[in-house]
Structure formats: C-alpha cells, structure tokens
Amino acid sequence: MKSNSTGYVFTLLAISIFAIQDGISKHLVSAYPPLLVAMIRYWAFMLFAIAMASRAPGGLRRNARTKRPVLQIARGLLLAAQIVVAISSFVIVGLAHSQAIFSSGPLMVALLSIPILGEKVGWRRWLAICFGFVGVLLILKPESGVFDARFLVPLFGALLFSLYVVLTRYVSREDGAMTSFFYTGVVGAIAMTCIGPFFWTSLAPHDWIFMGILCLTGVSSHYFLIRAYDMLDAVVIQPLTYLQLVFSAIIGVMIFGEKLSAPMILGALIVVAAGIFTIWREHALAGSRLKTGKTEAG
Numbered sequence: 001m002k003s004n005s006t007g008y009v010f011t012l013l014a015i016s017i018f019a020i021q022d023g024i025s026k027h028l029v030s031a032y033p034p035l036l037v038a039m040i041r042y043w044a045f046m047l048f049a050i051a052m053a054s055r056a057p058g059g060l061r062r063n064a065r066t067k068r069p070v071l072q073i074a075r076g077l078l079l080a081a082q083i084v085v086a087i088s089s090f091v092i093v094g095l096a097h098s099q100a101i102f103s104s105g106p107l108m109v110a111l112l113s114i115p116i117l118g119e120k121v122g123w124r125r126w127l128a129i130c131f132g133f134v135g136v137l138l139i140l141k142p143e144s145g146v147f148d149a150r151f152l153v154p155l156f157g158a159l160l161f162s163l164y165v166v167l168t169r170y171v172s173r174e175d176g177a178m179t180s181f182f183y184t185g186v187v188g189a190i191a192m193t194c195i196g197p198f199f200w201t202s203l204a205p206h207d208w209i210f211m212g213i214l215c216l217t218g219v220s221s222h223y224f225l226i227r228a229y230d231m232l233d234a235v236v237i238q239p240l241t242y243l244q245l246v247f248s249a250i251i252g253v254m255i256f257g258e259k260l261s262a263p264m265i266l267g268a269l270i271v272v273a274a275g276i277f278t279i280w281r282e283h284a285l286a287g288s289r290l291k292t293g294k295t296e297a298g
Helices: 005-029 034-055 059-063 069-092 095-102 105-117 123-139 149-171 177-199 205-231 234-240 243-254 262-292
Strands: none
Touching (some): 005 069, 005 095, 005 234, 005 243, 034 059, 034 205, 059 177, 069 095, 069 149, 095 123, 095 243, 095 262, 105 149, 105 262, 205 234, 234 262
16 A cells, blocks of 8 residues: 555645745745745755755666656746746735645646647536636635736746646656656756846845755755655645645744735635646546546546
8 A cells, every 4th residue: 555644744744844935935035036046945956856866766877868858958947937936926925825826736737738738628627627717716806906917926837837747747758757856956956047146145144044944945845745755646645735825824824914815715715626626536537547548538
C-alpha cells in the first residue's frame, strides 16, 4: 500500500511551509523588487535541484538528459515568471485573495489539457469547470461596483502556473520527474540571474535573515513534497494542497491585517469543491483507462 501516515505528515509539512514562504515573500516584496527576491530564492532552489538530481539513480548526467529540451526550458521560464507574478500579487491584492484565485488552477489545467494534451473532457468535468469559474467571479466581485484591474495579476499567475503544469504532463511522456525537477530549478535560476541584477537593492541586515529563511523554506517545502509523492498517490495529495489557501488566509488576516469578504469566502469554497471534483474525476478516468485500454471522457 503506497499511502501511509508519514506521507500525510510530509504533505502537511510541505503545505504549511509553502504558506509561511508566501508570508515571508510578501514581507520582502513589500520592500524590495520581486525579481531580486525571486533571483536569490532561485539560487537556493537550483542548488537543491542539482543535489537531488545528483543523488537520484543515474546521477546528474542521466537526469540532465532530456528528449524535450525546448519544452523543458519553456517550463522553467514559465514557473520563474509565475513566481515573480505570484509574489507581486501577494502585495498588490493580498495573500488570501491571491491564493483564492490561484486555487482555480486545476480548472484551468483541465481546459488547457484539451488543446495541448489532446484530452477529452466530459459533461461532468465541464460542469465542474463552469461551477468553479462562477466561484472565481464571486472572488473577483468588486465591493465598489467597479472591477478592480489588480485582480488580473493573480489571474495571470494562475494561468502561467496552469501552463507550467500542462507542459510538465506533456514532457513526462518522455522525461522522468527528476529530469523535469532539475530543469525547473536550473532554467529558472539562469533566467532570474540574467534579469535580477538590474534590480539589485541592498537588503537591510534583518531582511537578509528573512531571505535566508525564505531560501530554507523553498528547499524544505519541495523536499517534503517530493517525499510525500514517494508515499502517497497524487490524487490524495492534490486536494490537501488546498489547505495552503486556508493557512495563507490565516497569515494574511493575523499578520498583515487583510480582510475577508463573504463573497470571497463563498467563491473560494466553490472553486475548491470544483477543483477537488476535477482532480478526483481525472484520477478515476485514468484508472478506468488503465483497466480497459480505452480513451474516455468524463
């Protein structure tokens, strides 16, 4: 049996640390350029990715070999851009609102999988997608009666991450997970290093401490998530990742004084419910295909 209690512990640790990482990112980006924060964070991520690839079966040489170099580079660039957009969003619209909008990711992934991966989506998932985007509209509901253009920032971040996920699924047909992880860290770090120095700003001594903690949280959260995937099925882990929305909202309210509106809470609940159903349905259909060998939409 693949699932065990240790896997759940690793999952909850990863999710909790991701939420803390978001809070630290918001603190730093409130005072420093997002590209600078992302660059330093990526340096630690790259070292971690290289270390993990070196320790994996076949070593660094084997795990750095890819059959899809262009797509692997595109994946790395997409995630690097998404991280910059996401941490900017934490300051522009707040942690809670950003994470609520990011939670629409599985719905966007389902939509993008149709043209990119050639997947079929049946009426159940179409209904969940439509239901989920009603929730997104509630999250975006303007209190002033006028749409706030700032919400386009987290929406763009959700789209970038969804494209990254779909491309990751695409390259997984030929490349292993460790190869993809290696390129995610290395390509992102190179891209950030090409741009970040132009935004260099001296950090206050106490903020270097926060930056160091941010790098540690980035490495440890990914490590715990990797360990969790070793022990649990993805269909178990993915719904639990929605807890990051809860944890980030708590940090946003308790530390940064953010306010949660009733439409935003209701919309987030709808999006999470639709996302969990979409994840479950994809898993159920994947299992059915393995048994029958047929392509089926649901």
